[in-house]
């Protein structure tokens with residue numbers, strides 16, 4: 001049941017190179033030259049809108065989907081070079097969790113969890129022993145004989161996770177694993193996945209359309225659009241310095257500060273010869289404490305209203321985000337923004353304020 005062990009020194013846990021996939025001849029590609037590497041032990045998120053190609057991509061990692069071109073290397077093995085038996089063995093090292101749980105309704109929790117072991121031909125006694133180890137890992141000891149219909153959504157997904165872990169994989173693929181759950185249950189399941197990663201030394205690849213999921217558990221993230229990866233990096237970097245418009249929109253869902261339209265309408269017009277400009281300011285790390293706004297106001301002769309603001313944390317690193325209405329001479333505002341950027345703050349004026 002134990003796949004050959006893979007050490008970090010052996011290279012990336014997953015290496016996808018030049019993947020292409022087109023479902024309909026002449027149609028848009030679902031994967032258009034996608035390359036990606038996952039480090040052993042990380043939680044890596046792929047975020048994108050519906051149709052971006054996320055499901056197709058995650059399904060290439062265990063070859064549920066075969067790419068038209070490119071290579072898939074998992075734990076050092078070139079999956080496309082394996083025969084059926086080799087691929088079955090490699091798949092035991094890759095667990096998968098699904099959005100809609102995919103449980104057998106006529107089987108108990110224990111039988112669902114043991115199902116992949118049954119398929120693999122493990123004797124009943126060994127299976128029972130393995131299931132007994134898995135139940136406490138996901139907090140379901142009390143539900144071992146329950147049927148799926150008797151479980152909450154979160155409990156069903158715990159069964160799905162235990163089943164994915166049955167063959168002791170080193171890699172866990174999560175296909176929108178929390179998209180069918182309410183926010184509180186989502187948070188519980190994400191915390192469970194992260195803690196399993198720590199306890200079992202897993203590498204986790206997840207796909208999601210929710211940037212909140214990425215913020216909650218991922219170490220690194222890639223953003224997909226039209227079959228391509230348009231941006232990737234450490235979660236904190238991507239959240240605080242998104243380079244692509246699509247990424248900015250995703251980030252705004254989580255850390256945007258959507259200024260109520262009434263607030264903008266109530267701001268008085270700028271006096272003659274002056275401007276009133278709105279800016280979003282990101283304070284990273286040490287600047288979360290420096291009184292930058294009062295300094296800017298004093299030293300550049302500006303009126304500054306804080307229209308909205310909050311302090312948050314991503315991957316354990318603090319940052320603050322504020323919407324400022326700045327009033328003064330155009331040159332003074334430019335100079336103040338230049339000074340603030342020089343301090344490392346990220347200032348943007350082209351923001352969808354009502355968003």
Ligand SMILES: Nc1ncnc2c1ncn2[C@@H]1O[C@H](COP(=O)(O)OP(=O)(O)OP(=O)(O)O)[C@@H](O)[C@H]1O
Pocket residue numbers: 023024029030048049050051052053054055056057209
């Ligand atoms: N089996 C299939 N047959 C035909 N077209 C497909 C198939 N699977 C995916 N596609 C198409 O490939 C493109 C990418 O789909 P994919 O499901 O990978 O995107 P996604 O980002 O996961 O979106 P969603 O969250 O809606 O599943 C879409 O245009 C989709 O219609």
